[in-house]
Amino acid sequence: TQLLEQSPQFLSIQEGENLTVYCNSSSVFSSLQWYRQEPGEGPVLLVTVVTGGEVKKLKRLTFQFGDARKDSSLHITAAQPGDTGLYLCAGASPGDKIIFGKGTRLHILP
Amino acid sequence: GAGVSQSPSNKVTEKGKDVELRCDPISGHTALYWYRQSLGQGLEFLIYFQGNSAPDKSGLPSDRFSAERTGGSVSTLTIQRTQQEDSAVYLCASSRDYASSYNEQFFGPGTRLTVL
Structure with a gap:
């Protein structure tokens, strides 16, 4: 059975700090896909990484796919209150259903 | 519409009643997923439709849960004899091509089900 483990489960930090979450x-x-979910809404795709070792940047967010394509990280620089939400990673392979991790709940304190 | 839609947005029912939740995926998307999300939790996979293949029902928690996808488009999730533990947000998602490495999912806003 394929599983994705995310850590930490919860993270509460001050505005302006940096953070990394793992999958x-x-x-x-x-x-490997990363989604963000805000309260009362469905998850929204942030990025998809496909190549081992790939790094993608989305403004203050940096996503990395492990060389062996088994893990990924999301690094946020200078976190802002608008970054608050549930971050979900999901693994996909052709013909198989997508597997979601349980998520990291991030809270940025102003 | 441009996105995935779900109806109703909220459903309050009494224990023991049956409910039907509807999902309209993005036109042309061949894959459709149903998930359940309890308050403050991650996504619990329920069922997966891929093209014309038999659905993957491995996530359905009991035989009270069933789902159909008619004409490769609209899907209905039915919960019979609802229990209080069925209370959750039910999310539907569709993706364009299940055979693709990308398989990016587009989610609807969810149906919040409350069983009294």
């Missing part, structure tokens, strides 16, 4: 698996995925 780990013992399985190889063709791609």
Whole structure:
């Protein structure tokens, strides 16, 4: 059974600080996706990483896919209250259903 | 519409009643997923439809839960004899091509189900 473990489960930090959240698996995925969910809404895709070692940047967010395509990280620089939300990673391979981690709940204090 | 829509947005029902939740995926998307999310928790996979193949029902928690996808488009999730532990937000998502490495999912806003 493929599993994705996310850490930490909860993170509460001050505005302006940096943070990293992790997504780990013992399985190889063709791609790794990161979603953010805000209260009362469905998750929204932030980024997809496909190549081992790939790094993608989205403003203050940096996403990295592990060389072996089993893990990923999300680094946020100078966090802002608008970054608050549930961050979900998901692993995908062709023909298989997407597997979601349980998420990291991030709270940025103003 | 441009996105995934779900109806109703909120449903309050009495224990023991049946409920139907509807999902309209993005036109042309071949894959459709149903998830359940309890308050403050992550996504619990329920069922997955991929093209014309038999659905993956491995996440359905009991035989009270069932889902259909008619004509490869609209899907209905039915919960029979609802229990209080069924209370949650039910999310639907669709993706364009289940055979793709990307398989990016587009989520609806969810149906909040409350069983009294």
